[in-house]
Amino acid sequence: MGAVAEPLEPRGPRERRARGPLDDDHGVVDIRSGETHHRFDVYDASTDLEMVGVPGQRGWEVRFKRRALPPVVVTAAMVDAEAFSRELRRWRPGL
Secondary structure (H helix, E strand, C coil), X not given: CCEECCCCCCCCCCCCCCCCCEECCCCEEEEEECCEEEEEECCCCCCCEEEECCCXXXXXXXXXXXXXXXXXXXXXXXXXXHHHHHHHHHHCCCC
């Protein structure tokens, strides 16, 4: 089974549902793949991530690096690469 990026559930009555795996209001990426579930706070400077390639082109991916574990990878098969990259850059302008 492939990886699926799912939106976050609303946290309260005033908070809206995220459009895709990145919670626009809080900078949190929520990734589900099979039985695994990962959350990364993009706003937190200690979250190590890198974007490889150009959104919309073959080979594009975002890698969320973890200590002593392989990175969690988001590919264009999981998200709209251009929209996801645009939202990531809101929280990480240097990407």
